Amino acid sequence: MIKSLKITGVFLLLLCSQQIFSQQKSDDDVLKFKSDNINRNLKDKTTVFTGNVSLSSKSISFENAEKVSVNETTNEVKIYKPKNFKIIHVDSLMKTGEKSDEDVIVYNTKTKTLSM
Structure with missing residues (x-):
């Protein structure tokens, strides 16, 4: 009786510890950039990627963009x-609806909205 109780207790401990100590999956959208040049401005919290910029994420992906500007304060990624x-x-x-040269x-990234 005690032996079966110990086995049941160990089984429950292993089952519960998996759920308790497992890491939560993050819902954040990770942006993975590749580019030839990167310029980072810590004061303005902006990063500018230039030269064959590629991005892959859960929301969007593209290749060979001329320039990408990431503003961390406004959570905007501008893709040229x-x-x-x-x-x-x-x-x-x-x-x-604007016609511009660019x-x-x-x-x-915060609201997950895309404007063209």
Whole structure:
């Protein structure tokens, strides 16, 4: 009786410890950049990637963009002239309707909105 109680206790301990000590999966969207040049401004909290910039994330992906500017204070990623741009999952999509010389796509990482 005591032996079966010990085996049951060890089994429950192993089962519960897996749930208690396991790490929570983060819901944050990790942005993975590749580029030729990176310029970081710690004062303004901005990072500018230039030269064949590629990005892969849970929400969007693209290749060979001319320039990407990441502003950590406004949570905006500005993408200039990307190729093979793919929208995987965003919460909202907006078209600004502005015709400008620069082909800019703005992705907000906090609200997961994309404006073109």
